[in-house]
Amino acid sequence: xxxxxxxxxxxxxxxxxxxxxxxxxxxxxxxxxxxxxxxxxxxxxxxxxxxxxxxxxxxxxxxxxxxxxxxxxxxxxxxxxxxxxxxxxxxxxxxxxxxxxxxxxxxxxxxxxxxxxxxxxxxxxxxxxxxxxxxxxxxxxxxxxxxxxxxxxxxxxxxxxxxxxxxxxxxxxxxxxxxxxxxxxxxxxxxxxxxxxxxxxxxxxxxxxxxxxxxxxxxxxxxxxxxxxxxxxxxxxxxxxxxxxxxxxxxx
Numbered sequence: 001x002x003x004x005x006x007x008x009x010x011x012x013x014x015x016x017x018x019x020x021x022x023x024x025x026x027x028x029x030x031x032x033x034x035x036x037x038x039x040x041x042x043x044x045x046x047x048x049x050x051x052x053x054x055x056x057x058x059x060x061x062x063x064x065x066x067x068x069x070x071x072x073x074x075x076x077x078x079x080x081x082x083x084x085x086x087x088x089x090x091x092x093x094x095x096x097x098x099x100x101x102x103x104x105x106x107x108x109x110x111x112x113x114x115x116x117x118x119x120x121x122x123x124x125x126x127x128x129x130x131x132x133x134x135x136x137x138x139x140x141x142x143x144x145x146x147x148x149x150x151x152x153x154x155x156x157x158x159x160x161x162x163x164x165x166x167x168x169x170x171x172x173x174x175x176x177x178x179x180x181x182x183x184x185x186x187x188x189x190x191x192x193x194x195x196x197x198x199x200x201x202x203x204x205x206x207x208x209x210x211x212x213x214x215x216x217x218x219x220x221x222x223x224x225x226x227x228x229x230x231x232x233x234x235x236x237x238x239x240x241x242x243x244x245x246x247x248x249x250x251x252x
Contacts, residue, residue: 053070053072053153053154053155054069054070054072054073054076054077054153054154054155055068055069055070055072055151055152055153055154056068056069056070056073056084056091056151056152056154057069057149057150057151057152058149058150058152059147059148059149059150060111060139060147060148060149060150061147061148063107063111063150064088064089064091064092065088066084066085066090066091067149069081069084069085073154076123076125076131076133076154076156077094077123077125077126078125078126078127079126091154092104094123094124094125095121095122095123095124096121096122096123096124096130098122099121099122102121103119103121106119107119107137110137110139111150114139114141115139116136116137116138116139117136117137118134118135118136118137119134119135119137120132120133120134120135120157120161121133121135131156131158132156132157132158132160132161133154133155133156133157134154134155134157135152135153135154135155136152136153136155137150137151137152138150138151138152178198179198179199181198181200182200183200184197184198184200184201184202184203184204184205185197185198185200185201186198186201186212186217188217191216192216192217192218193213193215193216193217194212194213194214194215194216194217195213196213197209197212197213
């Protein structure tokens, strides 16, 4: 194709060619990952607000001793409250060995400064399963006859971490396709304006990013044809889906 020419290969689901199929699949998986991440965030807020979160209390004089732990510990760690009281330092013992040093440093720093901390790390349940938890610990100073103590809330965030990791992996995959695709890939907003273009799109049109993203996809500037080289008339251009926020098409 010559400079400033576009050969439309596909638009928002009307696809031809292997690269178009790959991008469509990736976009679909990315949307699913984003939805999973959002759903996990909703579940996370629900867990924090209504359980099953584990609340436990330990004295400032001995951070490994428990004065209280809620019944939900059975579900999260696999130990009953009675077993937790009987096993000195049980909370620390469940921390994954690879995370233990970092968590210990954070806890000791908070203990010395009497400051609130929030950490995320892995724990090993009684049955050997590995879970991610979020632990929020706050200092409660001495009040009247009551000794100074610490209160902590432990929440299972495994699903949230998994969704975030899947989203990160798919984002990296999309970025790789975006950068290596031989097709020009354009992202269009609901008004038909080009808001993103990959390196191949800039090469095909012979223009830098800033000169492309300031234009509409159907601007007179472009010489747009179908795959047979036949120029497209204005009425033959793909239409932006009604109510859509962004959509994508590829050119060659």
